[in-house]
Amino acid sequence: MQMKTDGIVLREQKYNENDRLLTVLTRKYGLVYAYARGADKLKSRLSTATKQFCYSDFILFKNKERCLVDTADSKKIFFGISSSLEKLALSSYLAQLCIYLSPQSDDSEQILRLLLNCLYMLDENKRSDEFIKPLFELRLASLCGFMPNLVACSNCLTYESENMYLDAEKGEIICSDCAEKIGIDITRCALLTPSVLTAMRHIVFSDFNKLFSFKTSQETLEMLGSICEWYLKDKLEHHFETLDFYHSVK
Numbered sequence: 525m526q527m528k529t530d531g532i533v534l535r536e537q538k539y540n541e542n543d544r545l546l547t548v549l550t551r552k553y554g555l556v557y558a559y560a561r562g563a564d565k566l567k568s569r570l571s572t573a574t575k576q577f578c579y580s581d582f583i584l585f586k587n588k589e590r591c592l593v594d595t596a597d598s599k600k601i602f603f604g605i606s607s608s609l610e611k612l613a614l615s616s617y618l619a620q621l622c623i624y625l626s627p628q629s630d631d632s633e634q635i636l637r638l639l640l641n642c643l644y645m646l647d648e649n650k651r652s653d654e655f656i657k658p659l660f661e662l663r664l665a666s667l668c669g670f671m672p673n674l675v676a677c678s679n680c681l682t683y684e685s686e687n688m689y690l691d692a693e694k695g696e697i698i699c700s701d702c703a704e705k706i707g708i709d710i711t712r713c714a715l716l717t718p719s720v721l722t723a724m725r726h727i728v729f730s731d732f733n734k735l736f737s738f739k740t741s742q743e744t745l746e747m748l749g750s751i752c753e754w755y756l757k758d759k760l761e762h763h764f765e766t767l768d769f770y771h772s773v774k
C-alpha cells in the first residue's frame with residue numbers, strides 16, 4: 525500500500541549500519557513508524573528530510589508489517605531550535621509527548637498543526653520556551669481526551685472567584701468557598717489565581733488562530749508552567765526523561 529502524506533519526524537533511531545527507524549507524526553495516518561533505508565549514507569537523498577524535527581512530504585510503502593520510506597522531501601527545517609540547548613530540550617519533550625499522546629486522538633492534523641506552530645515560534649524567537657511549554661502541554665492534553673473542565677466551579681458554578689483549586693484527578697475546578705464547605709483535600713489540588721485561570725482558559729478554549737496571542741506576567745507564566753506540568757504528570761502517570769533533561773538545562 526502506498527501512503528502519501530506530510531509529517532514531522534519526532535524521533536530517528538539508528539538501525540543497521542546506514543538505516544534509520546523514524547517515528548513520524550503524519551497528517552493523514554497519525555503516528556507512523558517507518559524505515560528509511562540508507563538514510564545515514566553520506567549522499568543519501570533521504571538524509572536531510574528524515575532528520576529529527578524535519579517537516580517533510582513523504583511517500584511511504586506499507587507491506588505486511590513494515591513501513592518503508594520511498595521518498596521524503598523536506599518542507600521546513602527548524603534550524604533555530606538547535607541554536608540553544610533549552611529550545612532543543614523543550615522540542616524533544618514536545619516530540620516525546622506527541623509520541624505518547626497522539627495515538628489517543630483521532631485528530632492527528634490538529635496535533636501536527638499545534639506542534640509545527642510551537643516549533644516555529646521557538647525557531648523564530650517569537651515566543652519563549654516558558655511560554656510554549658505550558659501552552660503545548662495543556663492544549664495537547666485537551667486534544668487527546670484530558671481536557672480539564674475550567675468553565676466554572678464544579679459545585680456552585682461560579683465563573684470567577686478570588687482563588688480556585690484545580691483537582692487534577694477529577695479534571696475540574698472548585699472555588700475556595702465550596703472547597704471549604706465540602707471539605708476538599710486541597711493539598712491534592714493546585715491553587716489557581718485569576719490570572720493563571722484566565723491563561724488556562726485561553727489555552728483550552730481559544731480558536732487556534734488566537735492561541736499564541738495572549739500576554740501574561742512572568743510570575744503568572746511561572747505558576748502556569750508548574751501547574752500544567754503537574755496536571756499532565758498526575759493525569760498520565762508517565763515519566764518523560766526529556767522533561768528531566770529540559771529542567772537540567774534550564
Ligand SMILES: [Zn+2]
Nearest residue numbers: 677680699702
Ligand atoms: Zn463554588
